[in-house]
Amino acid sequence: MSNPSMPVLESFTRIWPNLEAAHEKAMRSASALLSCRDDLLALLTRVATYSSARDELLRSIGALTGAPWELARNRPPQLARLSVFLPSNNILYSYALFGLIPALYCDQVIIRPSARFRDTAYAVHKLIGSRLDPDLAQRIKMIEISRRQFRPVCAESDAVVFTGRPSQAYDTMNDVGDRPLFLAIGSGPNPLIVGPRTDPGAACRAILRARLHNSGQDSLCPDVIFVHRLRLDAIVEQLRAELSVLTVGARSWPDTVLTPLVHDDAVNSAAEFLAANADHVVSGGEVDPERLLVEPSLLVFPEGAGFHPPELFSPVFCIVPYEDPEMLREWARSPEELERGMYVAALGEPRLTGETLGTAVISRNATALDVEDGNQPFGGYGVHASSIRRDGRLIGRPLLLSAEAGLRQSVITGPLR
Template sequence: MVDALLRNRDALHSVLTRVATAEAATDELFRSMRALSGAPWELLRNSPDRLGRLATFLPSNNLLYSYVLFGVIPSLYTDEVRIRPSARVAPAAMAVHEILGPQLRGLGGGRIIMAPSSQREFLADCARSDAVVFTGQPDNGEAVAAHLPADALLLTFGSGPNPLVVGPEADPEAVTRTVLDARLYNSGQDCLCTDVVLVHRSVVGEVVPRLADALSGVRVGDRRDSGTRVAPLVYPDAVEDAAGFLAAHREFTVRGGGVDMARHVVEPTLLHLPWQDAFHPPEFFSPVVCVMEYDDPGQITRWLRSPEETARGMYVQVFGEPALAGAARISTSVVCHERITFDAEDGNRPFGGYGPRAGSVRRHGTATGRPLLLSAEAGLRAGA
């Protein structure tokens, strides 16, 4: 399977850059190969139950990687995988399947069937499936759950703000590069991107100017160009949401703030906000770096334990904050020490945190928020 990706890497890269920057598409190819290479270990470790049918709602980004995680690897223990591509990117998703599907059929997995369909039509497939993978808004996941039989396994993958903490012992220059890596992946269009950067007041005077300078050098252009870091956004509503947020917070703008609605371009932007307990950032899905200044690490733990953040706790990335050292999780957020979410994510291990709106597994009408991996949940289903 890895060989099939390697043989078709140029064709796949060309398809992926319809919706992703060239840099992100290259990363996605490597992540997909790594996940396939780790699949034998994953299945040996989790001993998943044999599934008759899996129904997968493919997300509108990370098309190849999601196809591998929620289609190809599950096909090794599933008779039939049915995939519904997101209507927003259906032609690109279908192109990935057309490239890889014929080559994967002869490699011992189950059938992988992908076809555009209405949500109503696909819900009928879900109702006849042993397991369902849903990627999208949690409220829509609840609607899917209502159509499933009681014994069906439902995994819902949402998103979280993934705050990045810059503590008093962080290296300002190094952490500047880290923040951009965490925020600008695929122009910010990824659920693992950081939506708020919490900076200790003792270093904010060094970090904010460095971030402003670094953002001024970010190249904006065609997503197919390998030098482009920020490209036109794929989703018009993401442009509209960013424009609305930036207009409402214009007084906090340090750098950027421009939005070209016609070209779907959001300028790389830096905001600097004072601490607000009640501030819960939206999922920007755009190149907006939102800094909020804190005085005491207790503010961070209280914020993460608020009802809003407990519900959507995913990851919290901690750099140079000794008060948070050693913690495995804070409330429902899994702690990444001195690394960002993209470094921590591993396609062969459970993904995410414990916030029910960030990701949950549902059995017999009960939903539980926890890190998710389909093979592990199918193993639990079998009593392994």
């Protein structure tokens, strides 16, 4: 008797030869994360709030269960070695995206964790590795090595995923030479736009959820909020009321929203920013460097296209009013924002048409955190947000490693390895 599933499996094999094995390993990896979820959350809450750590765990499981679809769609070649600069935030999610999923089509994945949170990254790696499919586990290696020492390892790799500052991305790209596929993942201001057709209550909930994710310590948190003048007073008053009742809690408490920040650089940067812009502070503004605390702070700036915030990485809310969306377009066309265009969330602003604002990808009536999908390209078209090497220079565009590897294989002669 014939097996009715065989034509389906044969069809998948034609789509991507290793899909059946990859599917089994990906599902076992997702199960591994679930089986040690309490231990993982205990590790992640060293550096993240419980709610953001739980979100990270669920996103990681979702990406793993979606990995077979991703690989069937993008058909990446088998790579001999991938080298990864693991970022300092979203340790588990980054480990899933740049470690567990690539190990399905890479013989070896070498990960260098950020020195800032090396101990937590190693603990996560050790815990997950003990529960993975043995073949998958032996492919992933984490090493303690300086950035400079890691570069020769990268030079001998088929692909490199770099996370860090743009200047370091350029230096690393030049140091590793032309051989590897080179992906650079940075950050952007991810503005949130509150248009005239937005309910103020719903807008405030979206703003608070986006800005206070992990107490503001996430690269997708909005560093600037553009509010239409018809909604400005209502938004400012409601945010002031909401921020005034926030209290500081432990990162391990499930209902904690506001916690001490995890490194003093973010505290010092917030203190400098608040001091430099003291005239615009309407609530909050205090910083306690010894306790690593930044008070939830609300600032309202004058209307105009001249405000270009740094990456704040703290619970600081910067509001800029607007009336004509042309001001938003002018802001997005500035040289600073063209370089770092990532995402922009447009709530209730139908006059912004098209898929992008400058180089930032528009998500309509949803924040960047709402639309993030680990099996889809990440980022925008700003070269400092997400970029890939093409002809000796970095080109900004949304990135997904399997898609870039598959695309490169389709335009070169012979395999990468």
